[in-house]
Amino acid sequence: xxxxxxxxxxxxxxxxxxxxxxxxxxxxxxxxxxxxxxxxxxxxxxxxxxxxxxxxxxxxxxxxxxxxxxxxxxx
Amino acid sequence: xxxxxxxxxxxxxxxxxxxxxxxxxxxxxxxxxxxxxxxxxxxxxxxxxxxxxxxxxxxxxxxxxxxxxxxxxxxxxxxxxxxxxxxxxxxxxxxxxxxxxxxxxxxxxxxxxxxxxxxxxxxxxxxxxxxxxxxxxxx
Numbered sequence: 001x002x003x004x005x006x007x008x009x010x011x012x013x014x015x016x017x018x019x020x021x022x023x024x025x026x027x028x029x030x031x032x033x034x035x036x037x038x039x040x041x042x043x044x045x046x047x048x049x050x051x052x053x054x055x056x057x058x059x060x061x062x063x064x065x066x067x068x069x070x071x072x073x074x075x
Numbered sequence: 076x077x078x079x080x081x082x083x084x085x086x087x088x089x090x091x092x093x094x095x096x097x098x099x100x101x102x103x104x105x106x107x108x109x110x111x112x113x114x115x116x117x118x119x120x121x122x123x124x125x126x127x128x129x130x131x132x133x134x135x136x137x138x139x140x141x142x143x144x145x146x147x148x149x150x151x152x153x154x155x156x157x158x159x160x161x162x163x164x165x166x167x168x169x170x171x172x173x174x175x176x177x178x179x180x181x182x183x184x185x186x187x188x189x190x191x192x193x194x195x196x197x198x199x200x201x202x203x204x205x206x207x208x209x210x211x212x213x214x
Binding site (some may be wrong): 028032035036040043044045046048049052 | 077078079080081082146147149150151152210212213214
């Protein structure tokens with residue numbers, strides 16, 4: 001079954017800025033992961049589980065699709 | 076170093092294994108080349124190497140813990156550990172298969188034992204290197 005390649009984008013950096021320049025460590029503490037994991041998610045080097053994605057969205061008080069977007073991969 | 080405790084732990088284990096077991100194999104190859112076939116000589120060397128590895132790891136862990144509190148393992152650490160083990164464990168399986176073949180062909184026990192140990196070391200080192208790649212480049 002052929003599937004279209006997708007890339008997951010996120011607005012975590014923007015949302016941290018809007019939340020009064022919330023630090024990665026503060027977000028990590030709220031979500032229950034390490035600061036390095038938040039950094040990896042923010043840089044799109046790691047796609048989190050659905051549970052962690054929901055926790056991140058909840059930390060910003062936003063729905064999931066305002067934090068993560070799934071777009072077709074370029075090329 | 077901008078790394079989590081788990082990543083630092085991988086670096087420590089990799090360094091200790093390369094230094095400890097690497098030294099073992101450098102000496103063991105020399106012993107084999109010199110005609111040494113007594114298993115007890117290799118066992119003694121192995122025990123000293125493992126002791127040195129434990130000592131190195133203890134010192135390194137103490138320094139890392141002194142520098143900061145560990146964050147605990149999260150889902151990314153677990154995924155990286157699982158993925159790297161999944162991709163490197165075939166090496167030890169190949170080593171076991173090779174050791175069984177050696178026993179079937181009547182090869183001396185000292186070669187069989189060292190082949191097993193070498194496959195264990197290469198498998199572990201490959202696993203650690205893969206983990207570092209996943210931590211650095213993404214998973």
